[in-house]
Amino acid sequence: MVVGPPPDGGECDMSVTTAGIRPFVVETSDAELVRLHDRITATRWPHEELVEDRSQGVQSATMHQLADYWAGDYDWRRCEAKLNALPQFKTEIDGVDVHFIHVKSPHPNALPLIMTHGWPGSVIELLETVGPLTDPTAYGGRAEDAFDLVLPSMPGYGFSGEPADLGWNAGRVGLAWAELMRRLGYTRYVAQGGDVGAAVTDAMGRQGPDGLLGIHINVLLTVLSGPQPTKSKAERAAQAQVDTFRANGSGYFLEMVTRPQTIGYALVDSPVALAAWMLDHDTDSYYKISSAFVDGEPAGNLTRDHIVDNITLYWLTGTADSAARSYWEDGRVLAATLESGQAPPDVSVPVGFTTFPGEVWAAPRSWVEQSYPSLTYFNEADRGGHFAAWEEPELFASEVRAAFRSLR
Numbered sequence: 124m125v126v127g128p129p130p131d132g133g134e135c136d137m138s139v140t141t142a143g144i145r146p147f148v149v150e151t152s153d154a155e156l157v158r159l160h161d162r163i164t165a166t167r168w169p170h171e172e173l174v175e176d177r178s179q180g181v182q183s184a185t186m187h188q189l190a191d192y193w194a195g196d197y198d199w200r201r202c203e204a205k206l207n208a209l210p211q212f213k214t215e216i217d218g219v220d221v222h223f224i225h226v227k228s229p230h231p232n233a234l235p236l237i238m239t240h241g242w243p244g245s246v247i248e249l250l251e252t253v254g255p256l257t258d259p260t261a262y263g264g265r266a267e268d269a270f271d272l273v274l275p276s277m278p279g280y281g282f283s284g285e286p287a288d289l290g291w292n293a294g295r296v297g298l299a300w301a302e303l304m305r306r307l308g309y310t311r312y313v314a315q316g317g318d319v320g321a322a323v324t325d326a327m328g329r330q331g332p333d334g335l336l337g338i339h340i341n342v343l344l345t346v347l348s349g350p351q352p353t354k355s356k357a358e359r360a361a362q363a364q365v366d367t368f369r370a371n372g373s374g375y376f377l378e379m380v381t382r383p384q385t386i387g388y389a390l391v392d393s394p395v396a397l398a399a400w401m402l403d404h405d406t407d408s409y410y411k412i413s414s415a416f417v418d419g420e421p422a423g424n425l426t427r428d429h430i431v432d433n434i435t436l437y438w439l440t441g442t443a444d445s446a447a448r449s450y451w452e453d454g455r456v457l458a459a460t461l462e463s464g465q466a467p468p469d470v471s472v473p474v475g476f477t478t479f480p481g482e483v484w485a486a487p488r489s490w491v492e493q494s495y496p497s498l499t500y501f502n503e504a505d506r507g508g509h510f511a512a513w514e515e516p517e518l519f520a521s522e523v524r525a526a527f528r529s530l531r
Contacts, residue, residue: 144306147211147222147282149203151439156199159394159438163194166395177409178371181399188416189402190395193431199439202432205250213282214306216299219291220284222246223275223303228257230269234531235309236523237273237300241318241510242446243401245281246274247433248513251424255520262517267531268524275303277319279445281436286445292452293322294330301332313527315339317511322453328470337499339475339526341511341519343486345494347457357487364484368405372483375403379447380454387444390437397443398434407481407508423507423514475500475526479515481508500526 168187172179209224224246227233236256240248255262256270276283278291278299300323304312311334316324321340328338346365353359378386389396402412411422412430421427437443460467474495478485480503488501502522507515511522 144212144214147213149206149211149282151199151203155439159435160194162394163190166190166393168395177406177413181402181409182413184417185402185413186395186399189398189427189431192416192427193394193398193434197428197431197435199432199435201428202247202435206246209250209253211282214303215284216302216306217295218288219278219286219299221275221278221299221303222282223273224253225274225307226253226257226272228269228271230258230260230266232267232531233257233269233271234527235273235304235307235312236270236527237275237304237312237314238512239275239296239300239314239316239320239323240277240280241316241320242280242449243404243433243437244318244510244513245433245436246276247429247436248510249274251429251516252512252520252523255517256523259520259524262520264521264524268528270523271309273304273307275300277323277446277449279449280442281440285442286448290452291449292456293319293449294326294456296323297326297330298332300327301330301335304332304334310334311336313337313339313530315523317341318509319449319453325470328472328474329468331471335472336530337473337475337527338470339477339500339523341477341479341522342482342509343476343484343490343494346484346486346490348461351490352493355487355489358489361484361487361490368483372405375400376450379450381451383444383447383451387447390443390447391441394434394438397438400443401434401437405483405509407483408510408514411481411508411514424516425510425514429513470495470497473497473499473530475523477501477511477519477522477526478503479507479509479511480504481506482511483509499529 171183211224213220213222238249240246257272259268260266279285313336314324314327321342321344324338324340353362390400411425415421415425415427474497476491491501492498507518512519
C-alpha cells in the first residue's frame with residue numbers, strides 16, 4: 124500500500140517500508156446513532172445550579188441547549204463524511220493501533236509536520252487547520268510555507284486503540300510519534316502541540332529523535348513543575364492565572380490525575396455527563412462554547428457543530444475513560460520527577476512558542492525563555508484561547524508557519 128507520493132526534495136523516502144500501515148474509514152451504524160439519541164433524551168437531569176455563573180460547574184441552560192441540539196438538528200454523518208474525505212490510516216506501534224490523518228501538500232518541498240491534539244479534544248479540533256497548513260496559497264499564504272501534515276489520535280483517544288499496559292505517558296507517545304514519522308519515511312520534520320499535545324511535543328524535544336528539526340507549542344506546561352519568576356507585571360499576571368486555575372479551575376484535572384476510572388463510569392454511560400465533563404475546562408473556552416449554544420454566537424470556529432462533533436467522537440469510540448487515564452499516567456511522571464529533584468533533559472532543538480490571550484495562563488516571554496533556552500520564535504497573538512487551533516485555525520496556522528520558517 125502506498126501512503127502517498129513522495130514530495131519533491133527527497134524529504135519523504137517512501138522506499139522505507141509502509142508494511143502495517145493500512146487505510147481507515149469511519150463507519151457508524153444507524154443503530155449506534157439511534158442508541159445515542161435515546162440516551163440523550165432519557166437523561167435524568169440534576170437540579171439547576173444556585174448561582175448565575177459557572178462557579179458550581181457547567182450551567183443547566185448550556186447543557187439543555189446542547190442536548191436539545193444534539194438529539195435534534197445535529198448530523199454526525201456530516202462529520203463522518205468530512206473525516207472520510209481525508210486520507211486516514213492505522214498502524215500498530217508498541218502494541219497500540221494508532222489512527223492518523225496524513226495529508227500531503229500540493230506544493231513541492233513541503234515540510235513534514237506532526238501535530239498532536241489535547242484533551243478534551245481530538246483530531247476534530249485540528250481539522251480546520253489542514254487547508255491553511257497544507258495549501259497556504261489558498262489562504263493568503265506562501266507556497267514555501269507549506270507542510271505535509273500528520274495528525275495522529277493519541278493512544279486511548281478517538282479512533283486509536285486503548286493501551287493495554289501501563290506507561291503510556293507523554294514521553295512514550297513522543298517515542299511512538301518518532302516511530303510513526305520514521306515509518307512514513309520522513310527523515311526531517313517538525314512537531315507541534317497544545318494541551319496534552321504540548322506535553323507530547325515537549326517530550327519529543329527533550330528526546331531529540333533523529334530527524335526532528337524543531338518544535339512549536341502554545342501552552343507552557345512547565346509551570347506545573349515549580350514556581351516561576353514574578354518580577355514583572357506580565358509575570359505577576361500570569362502567576363495570578365496559574366493560582367486561579369489551581370484554586371478553582373482544576374477539578375477535572377485533579378480527578379483524572381488521581382481517579383480516572385471513577386469518573387469513567389459516568390463518561391461512558393451518559394452522553395450528557397460526557398458533554399458536561401468535556402465542557403468543564405478553562406473559563407475562557409467554557410463561556411465561548413456556552414455562548415454558541417445559549418446565545419447562538421460562536422467564538423471563531425467553536426461552533427455548535429464542531430463542539431458536538433468532538434463530543435460525539437468520544438461517545439461513539441467509547442474512549443472518555445481511556446483518555447482520562449492519560450492524565451493519570453502523566454501525573455505519575457510529574458510526581459516522580461518532582462520527588463527526584465532532577466530536572467529533565469533540556470530541549471536541544473529550536474523551540475517556537477505562541478501565547479494566545481485567552482490561554483489558561485498566558486505565559487510571558489521570560490517564562491518561556493527560562494523553560495526553553497533554545498527559543499527561536501515567540502509571539503503574543505491578539506486573539507484566541509486554549510483551543511487556538513480549533514477557535515482560530517487560520518491565525519494558528521500563520522503562527523505555525525512563522526515558527527518553523529527558519530528551519531526549512
